[in-house]
Amino acid sequence: MVRNAASVRCFQAAAASHQAQVIPSLQLPELPGVQQLQQSQQQQQQQQQPKQPKQPAPSFEWPGLHTWRSKGIDPRRSWGEKNKQTADTSEPAAAAVKALPLASSLVGVALQVLQTADPNHKAAITHRGWKAYSAGLIPLHEPEQLDYLQLDGPNSSSSSSSSSLQASVDAPASSHTQQQQQQGPPDRPAGPATPPQQQQKQQQQGPPERPARPAKPQLVIPKLVPSPKDSPLPLNAHMLHNLAHIELNAIDLAWDTVARFSSLRLPPAFYEDFARVADDESRHFAWCAQRLAELGCSYGDMVAHDLLWAGAQSSAGDLGARLAIVPMSQEARGLDAGRRLVERLKGAGDPRTASIVAAIAEEERAHVAVGVVWFGRLCSAQGVAPPEAFRAWLAALAPELLKGPFNHEERQQGPFNHEERQQVSKLET
DSSP: OOOSHHHHHHHHHHHHHTOOOOOSSOOOOSOTTHHHHHHHHHHHHHHSSSOOOOOOOOOOOOTHHHHHHHOOOOOOOSOSSOOTTSOOSHHHHHHHHHTSOEESSHHHHHHHHHTOOOHHHHHHHHHHHHHHHHTTSSOSSOOSSOOEEOOSOTTOOOOHHHHHHHHHHHSOOOHHHHHHHHHOOOOOOOOOOOOHHHHHHHHTOOOOSSOOOOSOSOBOOGGGSOOGGGOSSOHHHHHHHHHHHHHHHHHHHHHHHHHHTGGGOOOHHHHHHHHHHHHHHHHHHHHHHHHHHHTTOOTTSSOBOOHHHHHHHHTTTOHHHHHHHIIIIITHHHHHHHHHHHHHHHHTTOHHHHHHHHHHHHHHHHHHHHHHHHHHHHHHHHTOOHHHHHHHHHHHHOGGGGOOOOOHHHHHTTTOOHHHHHHHHHHTO
């Protein structure tokens, strides 16, 4: 949807004022389904007497989204009381990440995470980067002179600014941090300079086609992923491993959205929403990894598929497609399946894993809401009805997401408005 400068300016204005703007012509790609939508809208307008300008539907915002946005840094990197006989996977990763340079902007953190293969490091860098941005220590976009802030590294200079930055990023969030978050990030403190050759390389760097991944799990086609009956893992570990894989992909999907569409210079709130999503997903992965370790397993103990990243690739060229496919569809699958997985785990005699899955499913509501609200503002800026555009994008780029089953009861309590729930209901017909 957002392809040219005019469309970007319209979207920025609509997002800033929270008011829809009517654009005479709809700038959508020539895709099956989308073109039919345009023709249908034109026919309806011609039949209306007298002719009235089309008014896009008002943007719907789930009430819980404001609460989610206003919460501070969530420090819960582990779940409940740990099994003392089980090694913690998150704390060693966080300690190792402290010795690594942190990118000098939020967009830079996105690229850094996408290029990090170790899952625990990926989660730890995500949390550290979001914490630094929320504290006002790094800006959203890269400054003109790109550099990296060497935080606690073995060769770092021991300047006072570097030390205070290190302490602020690693300390628990305070009321002062939350106040800085509301006011916006100030100028970033100066850090050690990066060699010019590395600066030039970073300037030319964009999001990778595929994120860095560990050697395990092996990625296979979906039909080669074992069912619970044929899994090498016990039922609860099998289900938890699948969820851990989803959460790891979700970290990369959120950061890819930040990095890939950073050149559009959308409102800062857009990038902040997806960075917060990434931080949530990193916490979810940490919970899953911890529980897998408690069960005597680890992420990578069984094969996994790559369908989630296929959605990222198909929507890489258009913001509207990305919002419709990833948060509004892939993330929404968590709303459809969450309760069923919880009940199955309880039936298998594992209430601890069930409670983790229940908490993750509850937090997915806000992630879906992020997609819904920005997709609505994008459609309003271009004068197209969001429900029909949502269905058209899925039909054109991700027809597999048209198939149910959908948990309509759960979606009614979540971020979809009435018209959007009707469109989801039609997907099953």
